[in-house]
Amino acid sequence: MALSTVTEPQRYLAAQIRWQPIEIAFWLATLLPFVLTPNYLVLASHIAITALFALSLDLILGYAGIVSLGHAAYFGFGSYTAGLIAKWGWGEPLTGLVLAAAAAGALGYVTSFIIARFRHLALIMITLGLGLLLAEAANSASWLTGGADGLQGVRMWTLFGVFPFDLYGTTAYSYSLVVLFLAFLVARRLINSPFGLALRGIRENAIRMPAIGAPSPAHIRKVYTIAAVMAGIAGALLAQTTETVSLETLSFARSADVLVILILGGAGRLYGGIVGAIIYMVARDQFSGMNPQYWYFWIGTLLIAVVIFLPNGILGGMARLVRSERGRA
Amino acid sequence: MIASAFGVLFDGFAYGMLLFILSVGLSVTLGMMNFVNLAHCSFAMLGGFVTVTVTNELGWPFLASLPVAFLSAALVSVAFERVLYRRLYGASDLDQCLLTIGIVFVSVAVAAYIYGTIQQPLNLPPYLRGTVSILGQSFGAYRLFLIGISIAITVALVAALEYTRFGAQVRAAVDNQRMARGLGIDVDRVFAVTFALGSGLAGLGGALAIEIVGLDHAFAFTYLIYVLIVVAVGGLGSIAGSFVAASVLGISDMAGKYYFPELGAFLIYFVMVALLMWRPMGLFGRR
Numbered sequence: 001m002a003l004s005t006v007t008e009p010q011r012y013l014a015a016q017i018r019w020q021p022i023e024i025a026f027w028l029a030t031l032l033p034f035v036l037t038p039n040y041l042v043l044a045s046h047i048a049i050t051a052l053f054a055l056s057l058d059l060i061l062g063y064a065g066i067v068s069l070g071h072a073a074y075f076g077f078g079s080y081t082a083g084l085i086a087k088w089g090w091g092e093p094l095t096g097l098v099l100a101a102a103a104a105g106a107l108g109y110v111t112s113f114i115i116a117r118f119r120h121l122a123l124i125m126i127t128l129g130l131g132l133l134l135a136e137a138a139n140s141a142s143w144l145t146g147g148a149d150g151l152q153g154v155r156m157w158t159l160f161g162v163f164p165f166d167l168y169g170t171t172a173y174s175y176s177l178v179v180l181f182l183a184f185l186v187a188r189r190l191i192n193s194p195f196g197l198a199l200r201g202i203r204e205n206a207i208r209m210p211a212i213g214a215p216s217p218a219h220i221r222k223v224y225t226i227a228a229v230m231a232g233i234a235g236a237l238l239a240q241t242t243e244t245v246s247l248e249t250l251s252f253a254r255s256a257d258v259l260v261i262l263i264l265g266g267a268g269r270l271y272g273g274i275v276g277a278i279i280y281m282v283a284r285d286q287f288s289g290m291n292p293q294y295w296y297f298w299i300g301t302l303l304i305a306v307v308i309f310l311p312n313g314i315l316g317g318m319a320r321l322v323r324s325e326r327g328r329a
Numbered sequence: 330m331i332a333s334a335f336g337v338l339f340d341g342f343a344y345g346m347l348l349f350i351l352s353v354g355l356s357v358t359l360g361m362m363n364f365v366n367l368a369h370c371s372f373a374m375l376g377g378f379v380t381v382t383v384t385n386e387l388g389w390p391f392l393a394s395l396p397v398a399f400l401s402a403a404l405v406s407v408a409f410e411r412v413l414y415r416r417l418y419g420a421s422d423l424d425q426c427l428l429t430i431g432i433v434f435v436s437v438a439v440a441a442y443i444y445g446t447i448q449q450p451l452n453l454p455p456y457l458r459g460t461v462s463i464l465g466q467s468f469g470a471y472r473l474f475l476i477g478i479s480i481a482i483t484v485a486l487v488a489a490l491e492y493t494r495f496g497a498q499v500r501a502a503v504d505n506q507r508m509a510r511g512l513g514i515d516v517d518r519v520f521a522v523t524f525a526l527g528s529g530l531a532g533l534g535g536a537l538a539i540e541i542v543g544l545d546h547a548f549a550f551t552y553l554i555y556v557l558i559v560v561a562v563g564g565l566g567s568i569a570g571s572f573v574a575a576s577v578l579g580i581s582d583m584a585g586k587y588y589f590p591e592l593g594a595f596l597i598y599f600v601m602v603a604l605l606m607w608r609p610m611g612l613f614g615r616r
Binding site: 121301302 | 610
């Protein structure tokens with residue numbers, strides 16, 4: 001996003017921070033499922049969780065330009081941490097969430113030292129390799145993770161001691177939505193800060209940033225850790241609301257899916273991951289009768305079309321449309 | 330069953346040679362154009378299905394089906410290169426990844442639609458089945474055949490790169506694309522031909538792989554990771570690097586499966602990450 005006129009950075013950031021009416025309308029609309037589609041609250045909860053996961057990928061991929069094919073590692077790590085804590089007798093959701101976030105963040109911090117050293121193909125391969133390593137480790141350690149059968153025996157206590165996690169997903173959706181909104185506020189504040197500008201600078205030119213006094217590796221480590229925390233929270237939410245954890249949370253397929261979701265919505269835009277998650281998950285739910293093979297046919301076609309015709313995702317395409325309409329008026 | 334160390338070495342080397350044929354094309358095209366082509370194994374899968382079709386449906390002999398697999402993969406890949414890939418030569422790694430992953434998704438779905446989700450059967454001629462005993466050791470006849478073909482291909486590739494005019498153009502384009510253009514080399518044409526050759530080799534690899542690792546609709550995904558490991562570890566644009574990396578990978582994977590079956594694929598991923606952290610540009614990479 002190039003600035004059309006030269007403005008002071010402070011003023012630019014202040015303008016970005018102001019809430020637009022359409023944003024407020026969007027977040028109010030997230031409450032509609034309670035009224036309009038009360039039978040789909042479980043799906044809505046999954047959408048919120050996926051959106052949070054996509055938002056965390058957006059921080060590193062959309063803003064800092066770190067292409068990761070193994071982001072599910074943090075999602076799954078958070079998921080297993082939350083699941084194991086509950087299985088071992090502490091089913092309180094909020095503390096479980098915090099502990100899972102801390103665990104995923106610690107893993108993210110350790111790996112960020114590796115991530116910050118590499119670019120391009122080596123980086124893609126290392127993220128892929130680390131993700132696969134963790135998935136294989138979880139598969140081997142079946143005494144801990146339950147292996148291919150998934151983690152059984154996760155029992156959650158009621159939220160705040162009042163709201164039980166029911167079959168209809170009312171608590172699950174409220175819980176996931178509130179957590180998503182809080183994480184979104186954090187991400188929004190982060191992106192519209194000088195730190196967020198530095199991240200975009202790294203995405204555009206990783207070599208020039210240190211030259212103007214912004215240390216790229218330090219910034220990358222920071223944002224990677226934050227993204228890992230968010231991915232861990234998303235994974236923990238999934239474990240707590242479904243009361244089970246499967247190996248699929250760590251799989252390459254999940255890393256690829258979230259990448260597709262983010263690109264579909266528009267990387268480098270705060271709402272890109274959320275919009276992508278809504279479209280992707282609703283479409284998958286509608287076509288769930290379809291053989292998964294054919295589902296991937298359409299996803300693949302969509303990906304090719306998005307890359308060729310809509311390089312900035314759906315939101316990017318819409319923004320371009322709006323701009324050209326304004327230009328004509 | 331504890332296999333003899335020599336047997337593991339032999340099987341692992343044969344497996345590594347298979348990975349080499351599958352990945353060498355990707356290594357050269359990646360080194361030349363920096364185009365991250367994750368759909369490379371889709372072309373390999375195409376070659377595999379072509380072989381299955383012409384041998385089972387049309388009754389061709391296995392050996393005669395191999396050139397068909399090569400040619401069909403090469404022709405289809407050129408069509409893709411002209412229509413889709415060339416639009417993204419200057420684009421980011423991410424866009425290239427996404428486009429080609431999209432192609433992988435589509436190819437996997439199309440393969441499942443046409444052939445179903447089962448392992449494809451293949452009838453080998455009798456002289457490629459069974460074992461051959463040399464100096465008291467017995468070797469799988471097919472694996473010997475595979476190693477023979479791979480070494481012949483390696484020699485032909487190295488000779489073509491070193492001693493032909495076209496090979497010199499390829500090397501120039503890999504070393505410095507802009508400079509090669511400045512010297513009047515039509516890099517786009519060189520690239521298209523190299524791309525077709527590389528994909529054709531992948532198709533051949535896919536056909537040869539059926540007997541060793543099987544062929545089903547998910548081949549393009551399963552072996553993508555192995556091929557990427559070979560390319561990344563060997564270094565972009567390096568045939569020698571791919572050869573060494575593929576051998577090491579094949580042998581360590583086979584040894585891991587025999588001696589530490591409980592670790593699964595953990596070992597090769599670990600080897601890859603460790604090697605890449607030691608040398609991010611690969612064993613033989615220069616850039």
